[in-house]
Structure formats: structure tokens, C-alpha cells
Amino acid sequence: MSLISVGTMAFDAIETPFGKTDRIIGGSATYVAYAASNFVKPILQVSIVGGDFPKEEMAELKRRGVQLEGVEVVKDKKSFFWSGKYHLDMNTRDTLQTDLNVLLDFNPVLPESYQGAEFLMLGNLDPVIQRKVIEQLKQRPKLIVMDTMNFWMEAAMPELEKTLKLVDVLMINDSEARQLSAQFSLVKAAKAILKMGPKYLIIKKGEHGALLFYGDQVFFAPALPLEEVFDPTGAGDTFAGGFVGHLARSGDISFDNMKRGIIVGSAMASYCVEKFGPERLKEITKEDIEIRIQQFVDLVNFDIELV
């Protein structure tokens, strides 16, 4: 099965209580690709970068089965840049700088070779752009997964609502779910959001795990309790990459398999936060992933006889 992944490929500069980086590789589609490429090939990447984006990074992605035909390179411009600083709790951060650069011109044109892909991952972007990608597909994918953020709820709600009607799985964090639904209770928020289009809703709660809602069913997966969270940047996109990568590998989009996808995504995210940027994701092997998935099994596994 093939997977189209649409999103940013960018530079980040990150400051956490544990350290500081200059410009390192970032971007939602970068993290999705590094996570998903452990499970599925090809990944059909759709993004835009400037002439400053390192050729070695492109080569490394290619080596992992990521096709770059849909990545526009604007030679005389700069890649998207974000810098931020995390607070001591690592759950909240301040944006220090956002330079959209090439992202201002992002108008993705799907290469003909991408047609027929069964899975589509729409990273957080302007909902108009997300919709344009869907509309270019001659055959609807088996599953469309979408990420978004509070910014679009404030700046482009009518457009966001249109795009939501076209997707199968929405993936947002808890505060975004509350904002989108105007409900404080996440159960009520989920009910409201599932009426807006998506059949499945994943609410990410960072260190507090993730919830999957489908009809009246709900599944919960914790985050792995870690000794250190070094840098949370990209954890959500890595989670998305592991989730959709697992689904695309198996071709099974049942609720039960989505549960497994959430565990796989959580395992990948737990590696992502161990080092700056996607560095740790580049190091890990299939065995590492298996070990961590087993830790999730042990973490929540119990056997109960009803009382």
C-alpha cells in the first residue's frame, strides 16, 4: 500500500530546559516520513522547500523509501523556519519566530505517479491547501487522516469545516478539541466533532496519552512514562506517521487495527522525544520499535475476573 504525506519540510531552532539547538531539520512531513517509513514504502511526499534544504537530508529520506517528486524546491528562497522555547513542564511552549518563506507559495500539484495511493496523511496546513490535495486525487484513498491546529480554527473556520467533511480521521490535541467543539468534556467534544465529518477522532494529550473515538466506542493509550523528555518537537507528527504507517502496512482500517496504530504511533513518539529533532528516529531499528511496543503491552496489560 502506498501513502501520500503532505506537510512541511523545514528548519527549527529549539530551546528546552535541557538544551538549545541552532537550525535543525524539522517539519511535519519530515517527521511523518521518518516514522512511517519503518512500516510502508513508498511514501509519496508532498511539500515545498527552499534552496537551503540539505541535499543529504533528501538523500536520506530517499534511501528510506520516500519519493520526493512532489517536493517542490524553490532554489532562490528559504525553507520554512520555526523557533520556539519550551517551558519547564515540556507541555507548553512559546513560539519565538515563524518565517513562512517558501510556505507562502505552497500550492501543491500532485505528480501523476502519486495517483492511486490508498492512504493520505494531511499534516497541519491551511485547510484550503489540504482540500486542494484531496480534490486532485482521481480516486478517493481508502483512508484520509488529517491534522490541524487552533490557528486555523481562529483564522479559517469555514474553510476548516469544509475540509473536515472530506476526511476519515481527525487528529488534534485536547485543547484544540475543546476549541473546535466549544465543549470542555472531551467525551462531549468528541461527540460534537464526529458530527462535523470525520468518522474517527484521535485526541492527543501529550504525556497523558491519546484517545480514539469511533461512534460510541473509545480506546485509550497512555504515553510511555519516560525518565526524560528531551525535546517534544515533532512528537505529534511522529505519532501520526507511526499510526498511518501501521495502517498502510496492513491495509486494515478497522477500529481494532486503529487501536494498534495508536500504540505504534505512541511507541514512535516515545523515541522522538529522546533527542533533538528527528535525530533519534534516524537511529532506531525495527527491533527497538518492537521492544517499545512490548513495553506498551506490559504497561497497560491486566487480566481481571469480574468481581
Next chain:
Amino acid sequence: MSLISVGTMAFDAIETPFGKTDRIIGGSATYVAYAASNFVKPILQVSIVGGDFPKEEMAELKRRGVQLEGVEVVKDKKSFFWSGKYHLDMNTRDTLQTDLNVLLDFNPVLPESYQGAEFLMLGNLDPVIQRKVIEQLKQRPKLIVMDTMNFWMEAAMPELEKTLKLVDVLMINDSEARQLSAQFSLVKAAKAILKMGPKYLIIKKGEHGALLFYGDQVFFAPALPLEEVFDPTGAGDTFAGGFVGHLARSGDISFDNMKRGIIVGSAMASYCVEKFGPERLKEITKEDIEIRIQQFVDLVNFDIELV
């Protein structure tokens, strides 16, 4: 198996975003008794109340198998009173009033008939009082579970440290675990606290579930995602009552059975928050408890083949 439960029996006045009560029944040992009495009899209660504590409440507890010989009644004084107001997120609250009243004179004397109990639940109290109860037991119980709070870490740390050395299971919330250990990471906090005496540590994270640490092992149970949390008062004590009640019923203090105890405690707590005070706990049946435990099984249950 019998269970000694030591703690307050009191009045609370509660204000939440959803409603307000005048003086209603509260107190840690009250919640523990209502929860644990679904699983084990007798519960050997140790507490102190004033002449104002309702006889009907005493009768109701007795009917549920709670022995009250160890509950001192000071006729001409008032019961402990607490009032508080919850913020919109229901996770934080302000204390409006604390009248210690009879609690100032609390110096529990264990009735002879309580000797030989296999389980001891020490509700949040002055660690000196908690230790005095342990010291009165001629035979060490099979399991001693202890609750405490930040107040004692600030006001009586040396006494708290002494008591911690005598217990098997410590049960505190996440911010208390951080305070007690001076570690932000809960994994590091747990490692530090397990060196202070307890063999098992339960960290309660409210709506984000609970963690059980034992040696290098860790188990996580989520809280049930609820549409409404009406009043969180007593949820922690109800969790403790369900946990220790389950262990006392089975007599099994293995790590695996503690996992089950955490699920039972979480199920009981999920009922507690549905109404003011212990009201909902008085209504539920064994069938209700079974239904909710099954919901926990469904919530976290997944079946994964390693990738």
C-alpha cells in the same frame, strides 16, 4: 480478610461549576468505607466525630459491614469541616474553610477487637498519628497502604519520612510525588520515593489516570473518559477504598493483583464523581461495578502482533 481503615469522617461544603452543597457527609475514611465495603467485610473503622455527625450515616455504614467501635464520638464538639470551590477544569480547587474541630483531639486507640487485621489503610492524616496506629498493632498487617498530602511534606517532613519507612504502598498525586522527591519526571520521582520506604508507589493523576510503580515495573490505568465530572471530592479516597478493598477480598498482594486493584479503584472513583459527596457510592450495585470494570477492559484492551 479484615481491613482497618483510619481517617476522617467529616462534613464538607462543596462548590463546583455545576452546583453547590451545604454541609454534606465527607471525610477520607467515609469514602474508603463506602468503596471498600463492596468487596470486604468487616471494615474496622478508626476515626473521630462530633455530636453533630448523623446517626443515620453511622447506621448506614454499619449496615454495610463497617464496625464503628474505633470511631470516637465527642458529644459536645463538632465534626471536622472542610469547604472548597473547584475551578472550571475540576482538577484544581481552593480551600475556603477548614475547621479541625474534633480532629484536634484525634489520638486513635485501636480496639482490642481490631487486632489481627490483615490490611491497613491509613488515610491522609498527621504522619505521627498514622505511625501511632501502626505501632498499636501487635501483629504487622499483610499490607499497609498510606495516603498523605503536600501539607505534611511542608509541615512535618521528618515525621513523614519515619512513617514512610513503615508502609508497603504509598498513594499520592502527581504534584505531591514531585514535591516529595524533588524530581519533575514521574519516573525519576518514583525511583526516589521507592527508596524512602514503600515497596509500591501509586501516583494518582486525576482525570489522567494512575501509575503503579514496583521495582523497575510500571503499570498504568486511565481514568474513564466521562461526559460530566460533577464533583471530584472523595475520588482519591474512593479509589483507595476500591484498591485496598479488592486486595483484602482476594488476600493476594502480588503486583498483578495490585494492577486489578487499580482498575477496581478507578471504576469506583468514576462513580464517585457523578454526584455530590458519597451519594452515588451509596446507590451503586455489584452489577454496576462489573459494568464499569468491563468498560475499563474495553477502553485499554488491544491485541498486537509485534511489527
